[in-house]
Amino acid sequence: MTQITVNGEKKEFPPGTSVLKLLKNFDMDERYVAVELNSKIVPRMQFSEKLLAENDTLEIVTFVGGG
Numbered sequence: 001m002t003q004i005t006v007n008g009e010k011k012e013f014p015p016g017t018s019v020l021k022l023l024k025n026f027d028m029d030e031r032y033v034a035v036e037l038n039s040k041i042v043p044r045m046q047f048s049e050k051l052l053a054e055n056d057t058l059e060i061v062t063f064v065g066g067g
Contacts, residue, residue, distance in 0.1 A: 020047040
């Protein structure tokens with residue numbers, strides 16, 4: 001298992017997990033989130049190809065609409 005930090009919490013995922021797979025694991029819709037990987041924004045078009053590595057740090061922000 002690969003250990004990464006997601007929003008400040010240590011988590012384990014299988015090796016080769018992409019950002020998109022991680023979002024799906026958390027039931028998050030990739031259209032409504034922003035992802036920062038190791039202090040760099042990941043473009044939405046790269047979610048499926050960006051693979052997570054040991055000790056990566058992810059910050060995920062969910063967009064909330066209202067009015």
